Amino acid sequence: MTETAQESSHHESPHESPAEFKKHLSRYYVVFVALLCLTGITVGVSYLKLNRPLAITVALIIASIKAGLVAGVFMHLLDEKKVIYAVLLLTALFFLLLMLLPSLTILEVFKST
Amino acid sequence: MSDTVIPYMVKPHPVTGIPNGKFGIWLFLASEVMLFGALFSSYVLIRTGAPHWPPEGGLSSEILNVPLATLNTGILITSSITMVLAWASCKLGELPKFKLWMGATILLSFGFLIVKYFEYSHKFELGHYPSHDNFYAVYFTLTGLHGVHILGGIVVNSYLLGPGSKLWATDREHFTNRVENAGLYWHFVDLVWIFLFPCLYLL
Numbered sequence: 001m002t003e004t005a006q007e008s009s010h011h012e013s014p015h016e017s018p019a020e021f022k023k024h025l026s027r028y029y030v031v032f033v034a035l036l037c038l039t040g041i042t043v044g045v046s047y048l049k050l051n052r053p054l055a056i057t058v059a060l061i062i063a064s065i066k067a068g069l070v071a072g073v074f075m076h077l078l079d080e081k082k083v084i085y086a087v088l089l090l091t092a093l094f095f096l097l098l099m100l101l102p103s104l105t106i107l108e109v110f111k112s113t
Numbered sequence: 114m115s116d117t118v119i120p121y122m123v124k125p126h127p128v129t130g131i132p133n134g135k136f137g138i139w140l141f142l143a144s145e146v147m148l149f150g151a152l153f154s155s156y157v158l159i160r161t162g163a164p165h166w167p168p169e170g171g172l173s174s175e176i177l178n179v180p181l182a183t184l185n186t187g188i189l190i191t192s193s194i195t196m197v198l199a200w201a202s203c204k205l206g207e208l209p210k211f212k213l214w215m216g217a218t219i220l221l222s223f224g225f226l227i228v229k230y231f232e233y234s235h236k237f238e239l240g241h242y243p244s245h246d247n248f249y250a251v252y253f254t255l256t257g258l259h260g261v262h263i264l265g266g267i268v269v270n271s272y273l274l275g276p277g278s279k280l281w282a283t284d285r286e287h288f289t290n291r292v293e294n295a296g297l298y299w300h301f302v303d304l305v306w307i308f309l310f311p312c313l314y315l316l
Contacts, residue, residue, distance in 0.1 A: 021201070052316070070307065074300045090143070091143040091147070101154050
């Protein structure tokens with residue numbers, strides 16, 4: 001395993017200088033504050049006692065925005081390699097199928113009655 | 114000591130363009146999406162099939178402790194930024210700062226579990242176990258599985274803070290990659306909670 005032996009003694013220099021990298025740190029703080037605000041909005045909206053379909057829609061939209069911020073910025077998905085996007089596309093398709101299963105089950109019930 | 118070493122742990126693999134460890138953690142997270150997805154799907158099925166939700170009447174927000182869950186959401190979000198700052202400290206070559214941020218992440222993780230302990234204790238005092246009804250079965254299954262993931266994160270992060278940090282002296286980049294992979298897992302655990310919180314406590 002000479003390749004790995006070479007790797008362990010070789011420290012690649014980062015693509016960015018420390019000064020450039022530090023500039024990106026501010027975006028983490030911005031996302032952190034945004035996530036806290038969105039959590040507050042989620043809880044606040046729940047006290048409005050909206051009708052259930054609207055409440056579910058609003059809560060899931062806010063949760064999706066929060067998830068997007070975490071995945072995009074904290075997990076660096078905004079700037080990733082194609083192979084990860086490919087894995088996630090497949091995952092999303094299967095996840096969607098899983099979420100559709102309850103509806104398909106209901107259809108099956110209708111068919112059998 | 115074994116001579117077998119996993120290749121491409123630092124340099125990107127020529128096919129995938131990323132180190133093997135990172136590719137591995139993303140595949141693992143994909144399987145985790147399926148695990149939680151199956152449980153969410155079951156939750157939707159059980160909930161839509163119930164004449165009333167929660168079955169015993171009232172609202173989820175009246176049965177579960179929303180202020181404590183909101184506090185836990187804040188704790189997890191804060192632990193996500195401390196985790197990303199721990200990784201950023203590695204990238205900047207600052208090991209003491211890494212230890213500070215990683216220590217904060219682990220403390221916050223324990224904080225989350227302590228809050229969860231109080232939540233669970235209260236439910237048990239009232240005699241509300243998973244077998245009480247479908248609502249509590251779903252609540253304990255989803256939050257319990259998520260709690261186990263928090264425990265797993267504590268184990269990995271504690272290793273990186275403790276004995277695992279020895280790698281820093283010999284191979285900084287490899288250690289930084291490990292912290293990044295642990296971070297990806299940790300952010301995913303946060304991401305799951307982002308959906309669990311409104312779905313279980315507020316809706």
